[in-house]
Amino acid sequence: MSQHQPFAQALSPLDVGPLRFRNRIFVPAHTTNFGEHHLPSAQHLAYHRARARGGVGAIIFESIRVHANSLGRPQAVCGFDPACIDPFRRITDAVKAEGAVMLGQIIHLGRQVEGDFERTVAWGASAVPWSISALPPRPMDEFDMEEVIEGHLVTARNLVAAGFDGIELQMAHGHLLQQFMSPLSNKRNDEYGGALENRLRFPARVLAALRAELGAGFCLGIRISGEEYAEGGLGIDEAERIVPMLARQTRIDFVNVSHSAYVASYSLATQMADMAFDPAPFRSLPARIRAELRTEGFDTPVFAVCRFTGLDEADAMIAAGHADAVGMARAHLAEPAIVRKSVEGRLDEIRRCIGCNQGCAGMLERNLPIRCLINPIAGLEAQFDEPEALPRGARKKVLVVGGGPAGLEAARVAAALGHDVTLWERSDQLGGQLRTAWLMPKRANFETFVAFQIAALARLGVTTIFNKEASAAEIAAFGADRIILATGSTTTPMPVPGSGPVFTLPDALRAPDRLGAAVAVFDRTGEWGTLAALEHFADLGKAVTLFVPAASYAWRTTIYSTLANSRRLRERKVRIATLRAVRAFDGGTLEVEDLSTGEVARLSGFSALVAVDHNSADQTLYLALRRAGLPVMQAGDNNAPRTALEATYQGHMAARAPFPAASGLTT
Template sequence: MPDPGPLFSPVSLGPVALRNRVFVPGHTTNFGLDNRPTARHTAYHLERARGGVGLIITEAVRVHPTSAGRHISLGSFDDSSIPAYAEVAEAVHAEGARIFAQIMHAGRQASGEATRTAAWSAADVPWAAGAHVPHAMGHGDIATVVGAFGAAARRMAQAGYDGVEVHLGHGHLLQQFLSPVTNTRTDGYGGDLDGRLRLTREVLASVTRQAPDLPVGLRISADEFLPGGLTPQDMLEVVGLLRDEFPLVYVHVSHSAYHGSYSLATQMADMSFGHAPFRHHAALFKRSFPGLAVLAVCRLDSLPEAVELVTSGEADLVGLARPHIADPHLVRKAMEGRSHESRSCLACNQGCIGRLESSLPISCVVNPEVGAEREWRRTWAEPPLAGTRPRRVLVVGGGPAGMEAALSARRAGHDVTLAEAGPELGGQVAIAARVPGRERLALLTAELSRDVAAERITILLGHRVEAADLLVGGRHEGVDDVIVATGSRPRRRELPGGPPVFDLWQAVASLEDPASPLRGTVAIRDDEGAWPAASIAEHLAGLGAKVHLLSPTASLAARITTYSRLALTHRFGELGVKVHPLRVPQGVEGGLLTLRDTLCGDVETMSGVTAIVDAGTPTAVDELYRELDALPEAPRVHVVGDANAPRTALEAVYEGRLAGTFLTDAVSGATALARAR
């Protein structure tokens, strides 16, 4: 890491002194109840404050019930919400950090089925095809929202917050009024920039009037990434005007609009975007407003990148949201010379935004303790082994589930051996990471391998375990617990007389072979609608193959979060990937691949197919578990990850953590954590 000194130097936002220049930007957690913070919020933010950040900005606090959405989001609609917010602020302050409240109205994407009321917006323009048409706000509605912003700011001041951040970005209500794409009004709140900016001016006036002692920052989208939308030059003008009129202490430079297109994908840029793809936005505003604090955000994955931005003068503070979900103690570890112990964000969007889309609380592939910080802290304060003898534990399988189980069992005080049949640790994630564009997955296996090596865990590579090995006289006689983490295997369905069929592992192994039939015309059977088929399709198309993605359902990549899918489909379009929904291969006739329409049964043909990739539903490798489960004289057996049921790394790591930690009291441990979910 470059010298972190500048990053860890103090800085002030107006009258608010911060201990360093790292902040946690606002991000939705779905930890709320009745639109108010809960004990889970308090524990979550406390852990990140304890981890050393200088500033925490809350997730969006909705200022009015028309922006409430589901009850698990946050809002501040009356004074009865103040005590709940005060608890969060007090916890953060107790750990030496400062906290700003982000206040917002979501506008046209706020409601729908959840509230049975119409969303409010500048005009009757829905955010995506098929979305609800919003209500074009009248002047009375506008006055209500303006007052609500001011009242929410006042409540945050009463709750002890150090400042507020007014959200003018991400395609929410204020941006809907500001953008010519969404504001088609002809009254005083539309038309030219002065009209479109009128609502934001009135909101800032209301905020500064009702909370006069509270510093105010502004979050913006520097670029909407929409034809005819707001550009960086537009936003430079907007910030200049607002800074002249209001005592803004910072500008928080993000980008995108909440729009059913590629623009939305940039807001939660996944690993396909590469490192720090939008840092130039913050740099532009810092050059233009050298006297105004500039906060940078989005796909800034690590502290070294944060150091670069601060030392180069591109930003005054750097926001790391997903990295702090992955490891809340990033800053403290770095300050103590323990950066090598950190867990890295994969930018996979799986446990964070992926769960939010299902109205679930956030989690994290690399950090199973997210959202249950209080319960896990109690667990590790008094390890589950307390009062009992260490158990001899054999973990079979060295993928993420197995490595996490071995680590957790060792940290709980047990004697652990980890056996892997292959030549190295990593499992299927190591295979997936070999696909270009998915390389960041290798961080998971590399850091788990690092941590396993650092503990007193016996590691056996090239070591296949049979059920007989665990019985009397076997080479693992005397083991108390067996954690089976043997993963899953891909399926491969042949098409007699047709082109060669590759399963997923075979396809990955052949990706870089220029003589492979995968370089011709390839049909990919995508039963899962997940990343394995999509990433292989994208890479093969990039190599020049003619790729046809076949799905038995009407959806494309349905198990990939919308934020990532919108970027994926954009790339598919650029690469010429052909998508065939409601189609499955039926056979080969006269050299032609026949496809059956799963809806009506019609048959069509595809010519020139040189290879088929079968991305069908995988099968659990659970033979060892089945054998041991049927033997009364066998050790206790636990099954985790894909060996339990083929799913994703999110579930694998979580189950490994649970199994290893609660070997001596699995039922009560799992029950306590289930209550936290």
């Protein structure tokens, strides 16, 4: 391949043990919650086949459990039950038929699985719980260790029988084997605790047993955390020692360098770092481990992960000698064909991950199948093809009213399906409420999403009319075969007694200078907008205090992001008062009720109050259109105020919905 070709490094083949990847981009193991009764599902098959068809070099199947007390949620997939072989075989056959290599990650989660679903007892290196709300695990004895080793071997045999090309041993993310390696979770005083050589003893035994079982001709690699990002925990200095120590004992075909530990602290938030993170520190970890391996005489391929959103970033990482391959999980959730579209020069058609963590991490935390804000059919590949791949029916006239996330997605998809699409927007700009979100630098990636949608509308020939206030009469006169009403929602001012300045969140973000130096925020939503605004106001130099009526704050965001926010808010001295309700504000003194006692405190020194409540939707126009018998559908906040995740999904599905039979179109 010519070195002058775009992405020449990322698209070059890579030998990994006995395997050859067709390129150096892979989909790393990531939990999808697609399992059914602890077995791989048809949705797994469709999901991975779409990404293999999209051109990726290799796929690593997610967290295959090796023991009954590591199962956890019903969607988790086991590997020790031979019933997994046939469904796995269907997946490996499908992926390999598309030209990608298929590996499986095998894992024991240790103390993370507390038996809530299966009534099992958690095992760990020591009786150290992973969070303040968790139970301590039972410290493992030598019989438990033998049982876990055997579980790994049985699982490996089943995966070989199912046609996997290789196996990745999970030694990262604070799960069982890392629990032995880390001084934060390993407090043992026997031969498995204390010095690094002792803490490494059990993980090394598992790895050696797997190599002996699989033989020298089968691909076996490891995933390891290069840094726990927790004080007193496993750090890169020790990780640099661990990997060569393992490699000297047992042949390793690749080292997949990740980071974090599954503990309820900042560490966990780094695992799926959201758009507020600078990814540079994460990318230094594989570079250091690779350099150490080369110094020690090992040419083992080293993989890098975290927040790579395009082949340009991967190519630079590989060209710099910092990694041999790059993993893209969320990037492939957003765009399954990211490699193929890059090769074909269709870069403007790539939906780049924005790191919002709403559909992936947010659903994962709720034990729901993962989704994606910017790719509404992610996780639904078994039901839906890409709009561009569908056969064209009769060309219909579609009117989309509203240019926020729901309207943009509806217009894009309807046009991709071959329809004549017109979009009316009441303002002079597209993006809706997302335009307020990207006023905050740490939420600026939403602008990337809107820019992609706007470019897609231009490419697909959508007619956009600005400053158009739609009425029922004008809509009826337009004569559309389908009307998609995506007019959004309205910010609801919260009535607060007193004469003090009370701002809605959008108004506060548009004019932060009007807030003064000391800002009180009263939030009744628990949503991302308020969480991001707290940090934004603090970054502007304001003293910020949050009051919430709930027992916690940001209750509708994901812990995978909130734990990082909590640390940053602490660094900025943002005060958080839970079980508190603001009752009045006179411009200097705030009256706040303690909901646990009913007592009211008078707090002075505040210059402004930002009162955040749920938005409201006006159904007047929709009902008028329905009563007139017009073919109208609602999408996004006009239907019911939610987040951009729901808005894009509803816009997408509204555009795909079959037209009424009388219109003569079937889809």
